Amino acid sequence: MRLCVIPGDGIGCEVVPVAVGALMRLLPELQVIEAQAGWDCFQRSGEVVPAATLAAMRECGAGLFGAVSSPTRPVEGYRSAILTLRQQLGLAVNLRPVRSWPLVSPRAGIDMLILRENSEGLYVGRESMSGPDKAIAERHISRQASERIAGFAAQVARQRSARRITLVHKANVLPLTCGLFRDSCRQILAEQGLDHLVDERLVDVAALQLVERPDAFDILLTTNLFGDILSDLACYWSGGLGMAPSLNLGEGIALAEPVHGSAPDIAGTGQANPLAALLSAALLLRHHWALPEQAERLESAVAATLESLGSLELGRSTTLTLEREVLRRL
Amino acid sequence: MRLCVIPGDGIGCEVVPVAVGALMRLLPELQVIEAQAGWDCFQRSGEVVPAATLAAMRECGAGLFGAVSSPTRPVEGYRSAILTLRQQLGLAVNLRPVRSWPLVSPRAGIDMLILRENSEGLYVGRESMSGPDKAIAERHISRQASERIAGFAAQVARQRSARRITLVHKANVLPLTCGLFRDSCRQILAEQGLDHLVDERLVDVAALQLVERPDAFDILLTTNLFGDILSDLACYWSGGLGMAPSLNLGEGIALAEPVHGSAPDIAGTGQANPLAALLSAALLLRHHWALPEQAERLESAVAATLESLGSLELGRSTTLTLEREVLRRL
Numbered sequence: 001m002r003l004c005v006i007p008g009d010g011i012g013c014e015v016v017p018v019a020v021g022a023l024m025r026l027l028p029e030l031q032v033i034e035a036q037a038g039w040d041c042f043q044r045s046g047e048v049v050p051a052a053t054l055a056a057m058r059e060c061g062a063g064l065f066g067a068v069s070s071p072t073r074p075v076e077g078y079r080s081a082i083l084t085l086r087q088q089l090g091l092a093v094n095l096r097p098v099r100s101w102p103l104v105s106p107r108a109g110i111d112m113l114i115l116r117e118n119s120e121g122l123y124v125g126r127e128s129m130s131g132p133d134k135a136i137a138e139r140h141i142s143r144q145a146s147e148r149i150a151g152f153a154a155q156v157a158r159q160r161s162a163r164r165i166t167l168v169h170k171a172n173v174l175p176l177t178c179g180l181f182r183d184s185c186r187q188i189l190a191e192q193g194l195d196h197l198v199d200e201r202l203v204d205v206a207a208l209q210l211v212e213r214p215d216a217f218d219i220l221l222t223t224n225l226f227g228d229i230l231s232d233l234a235c236y237w238s239g240g241l242g243m244a245p246s247l248n249l250g251e252g253i254a255l256a257e258p259v260h261g262s263a264p265d266i267a268g269t270g271q272a273n274p275l276a277a278l279l280s281a282a283l284l285l286r287h288h289w290a291l292p293e294q295a296e297r298l299e300s301a302v303a304a305t306l307e308s309l310g311s312l313e314l315g316r317s318t319t320l321t322l323e324r325e326v327l328r329r330l
Numbered sequence: 331m332r333l334c335v336i337p338g339d340g341i342g343c344e345v346v347p348v349a350v351g352a353l354m355r356l357l358p359e360l361q362v363i364e365a366q367a368g369w370d371c372f373q374r375s376g377e378v379v380p381a382a383t384l385a386a387m388r389e390c391g392a393g394l395f396g397a398v399s400s401p402t403r404p405v406e407g408y409r410s411a412i413l414t415l416r417q418q419l420g421l422a423v424n425l426r427p428v429r430s431w432p433l434v435s436p437r438a439g440i441d442m443l444i445l446r447e448n449s450e451g452l453y454v455g456r457e458s459m460s461g462p463d464k465a466i467a468e469r470h471i472s473r474q475a476s477e478r479i480a481g482f483a484a485q486v487a488r489q490r491s492a493r494r495i496t497l498v499h500k501a502n503v504l505p506l507t508c509g510l511f512r513d514s515c516r517q518i519l520a521e522q523g524l525d526h527l528v529d530e531r532l533v534d535v536a537a538l539q540l541v542e543r544p545d546a547f548d549i550l551l552t553t554n555l556f557g558d559i560l561s562d563l564a565c566y567w568s569g570g571l572g573m574a575p576s577l578n579l580g581e582g583i584a585l586a587e588p589v590h591g592s593a594p595d596i597a598g599t600g601q602a603n604p605l606a607a608l609l610s611a612a613l614l615l616r617h618h619w620a621l622p623e624q625a626e627r628l629e630s631a632v633a634a635t636l637e638s639l640g641s642l643e644l645g646r647s648t649t650l651t652l653e654r655e656v657l658r659r660l
């Protein structure tokens with residue numbers, strides 16, 4: 001078993017080693033390879049994601065990405081490292097679980113899984129100027145990509161005995177693109193005998209319901225940018241971005257990634273919260289390596305750590321303290 | 331002064347008369363003309379928005395739209411009435427205030443204004459199939475429309491002594507379209523001497539912050555679909571869709587519209603909540619007729635009504651009770 005770690009910039013370099021430590025505790029035979037990507041890497045090498053990083057990822061099949069910084073203004077040749085990795089490695093499914101955690105969640109009992117199509121929509125990079133005063137971006141939706149994410153949803157729905165799969169779209173305004181997404185998903189889910197679980201929401205309504213009645217959702221299945229927006233919003237219930245893990249999945253390849261950014265303001269202070277990185281590692285265990293028990297052990301160690309801390313203590317906890325507390329409980 | 335009322339379908343026909351009653355109390359000289367639009371109208375006449383309705387709107391300059399039903403599957407010739415009205419009447423600005431109300435709001439002290447560009451983005455209706463298995467939608471952003479909404483934002487910012495104008499976009503993924511929106515807005519706001527108020531957020535981050543820290547926002551300025559999603563989400567703080575008013579604004583023309591739908595499940599039961607329609611009428615008073623005192627009177631009557639009710643009573647209140655209570659306080 002091999003893992004390619006891509007710490008990236010800022011606190012990425014601080015939280016990734018913690019997650020690697022936990023994985024090595026659970027998988028003593030794990031081989032770890034380090035690779036470069038991001039803004040620092042770009043400034044050093046002129047490449048956001050060097051070919052060697054892609055090769056290392058392909059070789060390992062599993063990766064853990066930290067976070068990267070971005071320039072505030074467009075820079076020639078620079079493109080987001082995570083977008084490049086998703087695209088180059090065919091990571092077409094993005095899995096973002098949202099659940100209640102002790103201490104940090106505003107409410108107990110929330111447990112949903114947001115599945116975000118990760119390869120197309122407005123992320124295809126088809127944007128152009130039409131004259132100096134007008135810009136046009138394309139949103140691509142294909143049956144193939146929609147079926148792929150729906151197929152994955154069906155698989156996960158069985159694993160977690162889901163009680164509902166909510167398709168989120170805006171087909172009242174975008175009948176062709178959103179309609180194709182919806183109909184392709186419905187067809188696959190019906191073929192898999194899951195049509196009784198399928199439900200639909202318009203994206204605006206879904207955004208409100210994610211706040212008003214988060215327990216109405218179980219699996220939420222949507223397109224790329226809607227998934228980006230709704231998963232950030234929904235992670236309120238997990239306790240915010242500091243508790244939001246994700247997994248980018250392709251064919252036999254997976255890249256785990258805490259949703260938070262590189263947080264240059266706290267980088268180097270030792271205050272970075274490694275829990276989202278740890279929970280991202282748990283997703284690799286469950287969904288890529290098919291080791292649900294180890295995933296559960298890691299998640300339970302995170303939960304137990306939070307339970308043992310008061311809010312004040314959590315606020316004062318350093319990366320090191322949290323690492324020690326989680327490892328103790330593994 | 332003239333008002334074109336377009337009750338539409340379902341509870342639209344029940345809440346619009348309440349708002350009209352309140353406006354007539356405040357503006358005794360108001361002339362009211364009724365016009366048709368929506369699904370019922372389409373089934374009767376084959377037209378979603380008949381030419382006579384557009385003419386009546388143009389003649390009056392001010393309108394109040396209730397709600398319309400939509401078919402669940404695409405129907406030849408059918409297009410959302412409200413989209414048609416926005417487009418045909420050049421209603422390029424959508425104003426959606428979000429504030430705390432007694433009784434129904436989860437928290438006191440929230441007061442923000444979402445300004446949604448209302449004419450372009452993914453709403454331009456440029457969608458096509460590229461083969462049987464792929465659909466493409468276009469997102470258009472123009473300097474002109476971006477400058478127009480920014481100009482309006484500047485005007486409102488002065489009226490309400492705004493402490494911040496937050497531009498919401500996704501320029502890290504859509505540098506050209508979102509970049510053009512952002513840069514055009516920034517330029518207008520700078521020309522208006524308001525650059526010290528301007529702030530930016532990525533749309534995913536904004537979605538989370540609208541839940542985590544709603545008081546961080548004052549004026550939120552964004553593109554069409556982002557505004558659609560974020561305003562629904564944000565109206566959680568007002569007490570949900572039942573308390574969410576909006577105003578569509580063009581050049582010398584305005585159409586008020588409660589954000590809720592036609593609610594076929596409760597239509598005809600007398601349970602429809604008319605408060606969002608009343609608050610939409612208040613927006614006409616403030617922003618179209620430039621009668622801020624009358625707007626305030628109406629909003630205060632709504633607030634006082636809510637204050638006088640317990641939650642249980644509110645749940646049991648009929649349209650008639652709420653109408654009577656608000657009118658009594660006007």
Ligand SMILES: CC(C)[C@H](C(=O)O)[C@@H](O)C(=O)O
Binds near residue numbers: 080082083259502
């Ligand atoms: C950094 C950005 C390009 C990325 C996205 O939009 O997908 C991020 O927001 C995420 O959710 O992983």
Ligand SMILES: CC(C)[C@H](C(=O)O)[C@@H](O)C(=O)O
Binds near residue numbers: 410412413558589
């Ligand atoms: C009904 C629908 C077309 C409309 C929109 O998307 O703009 C609605 O959601 C709104 O916010 O007014």
